[in-house]
Amino acid sequence: MSVNKLRGNTQRTRTEEESVRPRFRLSLDWDSIFSSPKSTLAWGIFFLLAGIILEVSFISYIVTGLADQSIIDALGQESIRDAGRQTRNFLGVLGATFSHIFVYRWFGVGALLLPFVPILAGWKIAFGKELLPLTRATQEVIFYTLWVSVLMGYIVLMSNSENTMSFASGGFGYMVNVWLFDWLKWGSIIPIFFALFVFAVYFYDAKTLVENWQRKPEKEETVVNEAEVPDQNVSSDIPDVEMEIQKQPVKQPEYVSVANDTYDDDIIIPRVVEPEKEEKQNGVHVLEVLNKEEFVKPAAIVSPPVVPVPATDLELELEVSSETLLPREIREVVDDEDVNASILREFGQYDPMLDLPSYQFPTYNLLSDVIDNQHEKVTQEELESNKTKIVETLGSYGINISKIKATIGPTVTLYEIIPEAGVRISKIKNLEGDIALSLAALGIRIIAPMPGRGTIGIEVPNKNRETVFIRSVLMNERFQKSTYDLPIVLGKTISNEIHIADLAKMPHLLMAGATGQGKSVGLNVILASLIYKKHPAELKFVLVDPKKVELTLFNKLERHFLAKLPNADEAIITDTKKVIFTLNSLCIEMDSRYDLLKEASVRNLKEYNTKFAQRRLSPEKGHKFLPYIVLVIDELADLMMTAGKEVETPIARLAQLARAVGIHLVVATQRPSVKVITGLIKANFPARLSFRVTSSIDSRTILDMGGAEQLVGQGDMLLAINSEVIRLQCPFIDTREIEDVCEFIGSQRGYDEAYALPEYEGDENSESRSEVNTDDFDQLLPEAARLIITHQQGSTSLIQRKMKLGYNRAGRIMDQLELIGVVGPFTGSKARDVMFHDLSQLDDHLRSMGISG
Numbered sequence: 001m002s003v004n005k006l007r008g009n010t011q012r013t014r015t016e017e018e019s020v021r022p023r024f025r026l027s028l029d030w031d032s033i034f035s036s037p038k039s040t041l042a043w044g045i046f047f048l049l050a051g052i053i054l055e056v057s058f059i060s061y062i063v064t065g066l067a068d069q070s071i072i073d074a075l076g077q078e079s080i081r082d083a084g085r086q087t088r089n090f091l092g093v094l095g096a097t098f099s100h101i102f103v104y105r106w107f108g109v110g111a112l113l114l115p116f117v118p119i120l121a122g123w124k125i126a127f128g129k130e131l132l133p134l135t136r137a138t139q140e141v142i143f144y145t146l147w148v149s150v151l152m153g154y155i156v157l158m159s160n161s162e163n164t165m166s167f168a169s170g171g172f173g174y175m176v177n178v179w180l181f182d183w184l185k186w187g188s189i190i191p192i193f194f195a196l197f198v199f200a201v202y203f204y205d206a207k208t209l210v211e212n213w214q215r216k217p218e219k220e221e222t223v224v225n226e227a228e229v230p231d232q233n234v235s236s237d238i239p240d241v242e243m244e245i246q247k248q249p250v251k252q253p254e255y256v257s258v259a260n261d262t263y264d265d266d267i268i269i270p271r272v273v274e275p276e277k278e279e280k281q282n283g284v285h286v287l288e289v290l291n292k293e294e295f296v297k298p299a300a301i302v303s304p305p306v307v308p309v310p311a312t313d314l315e316l317e318l319e320v321s322s323e324t325l326l327p328r329e330i331r332e333v334v335d336d337e338d339v340n341a342s343i344l345r346e347f348g349q350y351d352p353m354l355d356l357p358s359y360q361f362p363t364y365n366l367l368s369d370v371i372d373n374q375h376e377k378v379t380q381e382e383l384e385s386n387k388t389k390i391v392e393t394l395g396s397y398g399i400n401i402s403k404i405k406a407t408i409g410p411t412v413t414l415y416e417i418i419p420e421a422g423v424r425i426s427k428i429k430n431l432e433g434d435i436a437l438s439l440a441a442l443g444i445r446i447i448a449p450m451p452g453r454g455t456i457g458i459e460v461p462n463k464n465r466e467t468v469f470i471r472s473v474l475m476n477e478r479f480q481k482s483t484y485d486l487p488i489v490l491g492k493t494i495s496n497e498i499h500i501a502d503l504a505k506m507p508h509l510l511m512a513g514a515t516g517q518g519k520s521v522g523l524n525v526i527l528a529s530l531i532y533k534k535h536p537a538e539l540k541f542v543l544v545d546p547k548k549v550e551l552t553l554f555n556k557l558e559r560h561f562l563a564k565l566p567n568a569d570e571a572i573i574t575d576t577k578k579v580i581f582t583l584n585s586l587c588i589e590m591d592s593r594y595d596l597l598k599e600a601s602v603r604n605l606k607e608y609n610t611k612f613a614q615r616r617l618s619p620e621k622g623h624k625f626l627p628y629i630v631l632v633i634d635e636l637a638d639l640m641m642t643a644g645k646e647v648e649t650p651i652a653r654l655a656q657l658a659r660a661v662g663i664h665l666v667v668a669t670q671r672p673s674v675k676v677i678t679g680l681i682k683a684n685f686p687a688r689l690s691f692r693v694t695s696s697i698d699s700r701t702i703l704d705m706g707g708a709e710q711l712v713g714q715g716d717m718l719l720a721i722n723s724e725v726i727r728l729q730c731p732f733i734d735t736r737e738i739e740d741v742c743e744f745i746g747s748q749r750g751y752d753e754a755y756a757l758p759e760y761e762g763d764e765n766s767e768s769r770s771e772v773n774t775d776d777f778d779q780l781l782p783e784a785a786r787l788i789i790t791h792q793q794g795s796t797s798l799i800q801r802k803m804k805l806g807y808n809r810a811g812r813i814m815d816q817l818e819l820i821g822v823v824g825p826f827t828g829s830k831a832r833d834v835m836f837h838d839l840s841q842l843d844d845h846l847r848s849m850g851i852s853g
């Protein structure tokens with residue numbers, strides 16, 4: 001068996017061998033020299049030590065002045081042993097020689113900086129981490145070495161101290177100054193400092209520094225309330241909050257949570273009230289003294305008369321988790337780096353990417369670099385006032401709280417509360433409406449209890465929400481380093497972490513959301529995440545866009561990332577008939593991939609491709625590298641209305657089976673009704689995402705729970721995977737950015753044509769259905785349609801009775817209603833499914849079919 005396979009290997013075509021052989025050899029060499037952990041450690045330590053040796057010898061040379069100079073000059077004439085005995089450099093003749101060259105002959109004291117380059121490089125090679133960004137630090141070291149040398153040269157020349165001080169400037173700095181002196185005399189200091197200025201402007205992006213500096217006063221205004229420093233300034237700025245704190249009646253240490261008083265710059269911290277101070281201020285302030293008996297009585301046993309805990313008694317603990325954006329320097333490096341290289345290195349012997357060897361991944365510069373909107377963050381005032389409202393509202397219903405904590409997210413702030421012992425969670429859940437009313441804001445979501453945390457969560461929308469820009473999430477370290485097969489960024493969580501999912505594992509995604517809530521942006525974000533991480537050889541998209549305008553921008557990717565039916569004019573499919581063909585064609589592709597997998601005795605696409613890359617599957621037997629295929633449907637409702645089962649069946653089939661062969665579906669719909677997201681479809685999409693929808697019924701249809709109707713729009717969403725629900729803020733990508741990315745890729749050399757899907761001609765049935773001849777329809781059809789929608793009952797006898805028609809005519813009308821997608825197919829004894837909820841939807845549909853009346 002294995003012998004045969006080996007023989008099969010030798011039959012590969014010449015061109016393939018040629019394309020593989022050189023790379024293979026190269027990667028072997030590289031691996032053996034640098035990639036094995038032992039040798040990287042050895043090389044790293046070598047560089048590290050070399051840097052340290054150089055630094056020590058330079059310092060020693062400067063400390064001992066020119067003592068070793070004569071010895072170095074006489075090196076050729078006396079023995080090394082003699083020279084070694086006489087040298088005063090800590091590191092002997094070698095140290096003295098290197099120092100003489102680098103310090104005396106070349107760069108003077110500036111040379112002291114040079115050893116940092118091998119030290120930093122050695123550290124990186126040995127430990128895989130950067131102490132400082134290497135490229136940038138090297139650039140800085142080179143500049144300052146030269147600049148310090150020149151500056152010292154100026155000092156030496158001006159002070160006529162060539163004899164005693166020339167080692168300070170080295171030959172380079174001195175000669176430059178001799179030359180400058182001829183031109184400018186003492187004025188040569190001007191170009192020297194001008195050079196420093198120019199370097200600073202470009203290297204440290206002085207423009208941004210100036211902009212930040214100019215913006216500072218404005219920022220300070222908002223920051224004051226954010227209580228970065230809990231001092232008098234702050235208290236005088238929020239007098240009402242302070243007053244409330246002064247009213248604090250009784251010290252109740254058991255209610256006071258651990259206040260978070262460690263913080264950094266952009267974190268908002270609640271003020272910590274010192275109990276002693278209060279008591280002094282409030283000597284006469286004992287409000288209603290708490291009834292001690294009732295206070296200790298467990299609420300579960302006897303419902304106590306309500307003793308609301310004053311909101312100000314509770315400290316608001318603030319939980320902050322910072323997002324791990326790459327530091328600016330590294331981001332720049334990432335931008336410049338050839339991303340290809342790292343991915344190429346990961347691949348085995350057969351590399352499908354060599355089809356497009358010069359393909360450049362899109363750079364991050366194509367995405368807009370909006371600096372930040374920090375100043376729009378939630379203020380201390382807002383936090384305090386929401387806290388007060390929550391505590392008071394709950395208090396007025398007899399629910400006292402023992403602890404409250406806030407986590408500020410991009411769109412909402414999560415207040416987690418721990419009610420006092422004995423308070424039933426269902427009681428709080430029932431008060432959802434009242435709390436929302438009291439907070440007078442949209443989008444309050446109560447999560448009782450918070451899974452796995454033993455608290456109750458209340459999400460309150462922020463007054464000023466933060467836009468999450470796509471650039472920041474794609475440059476996030478976690479996304480950069482993610483090793484998922486199909487990584488997609490879905491958004492930012494409440495604790496400001498980015499949420500990355502693997503579409504290959506999901507394995508399909510269903511998205512819903514009312515119009516204008518961010519679905520299209522969400523789809524674009526998913527597509528962009530994949531495009532930024534995957535090579536065209538690894539991934540193909542099938543884009544279905546019945547709305548005809550949403551995905552057109554991706555047309556430019558036709559010869560890189562798109563797949564289409566042979567002979568189709570457009571790669572992006574907008575026509576219902578073609579959608580049906582394409583879906584069926586994908587089913588054929590799925591079946592033939594399964595055949596290949598079976599033949600190769602592997603279980604999934606990844607194993608198959610690995611085996612193929614290892615040359616264990618012969619192309620002569622029809623084996624080929626199989627890219628992932630992601631089918632994106634932007635608006636399932638349209639398709640289900642016009643083609644019903646013909647769309648539903650292949651989608652369900654693909655969703656059920658295609659995962660193992662690398663075909664994944666992302667399906668979006670505006671109308672998450674049961675007519676669109678049928679049981680069959682829903683059962684096969686375990687991962688579902690909902691933007692804001694119009695009713696809790698819609699929310700239940702898509703997520704199996706309410707809540708999506710309370711989202712605040714603009715990309716605010718709930719993601720449900722395997723019964724776990726998380727709230728996320730979708731990143732924002734605008735049309736111009738998509739356009740730029742597509743243009744960047746589209747202008748590169750691509751494949752000769754789009755990836756060809758198997759041919760599918762379609763059967764007669766589907767042809768006739770798609771080309772409905774409305775002239776033959778019964779005149780009473782529109783009236784019958786309205787009747788059915790009004791009664792939400794797809795029965796022929798209803799038409800018969802209400803419209804007083806004979807059975808045959810009513811039956812004919814019913815068939816025609818099925819044909820135009822108003823009712824579902826005949827199901828035997830049960831009434832047919834009704835595809836529309838209300839008359840306005842129906843009228844739109846009839847108009848679009850050219851049926852009036």
Ligand SMILES: Nc1ncnc2c1ncn2[C@@H]1O[C@H](COP(=O)(O)OP(=O)(O)OP(=O)(O)O)[C@@H](O)[C@H]1O
Nearest residue numbers: 514515516517518519520521522714715730731732
């Ligand atoms: N993640 C986001 N962050 C900020 N704003 C957003 C976000 N997503 C959407 N928006 C805003 O909402 C608008 C509508 O978004 P989008 O076009 O994606 O809606 P849609 O649900 O696709 O609507 P339709 O179904 O009508 O096409 C956008 O133009 C943008 O201004």
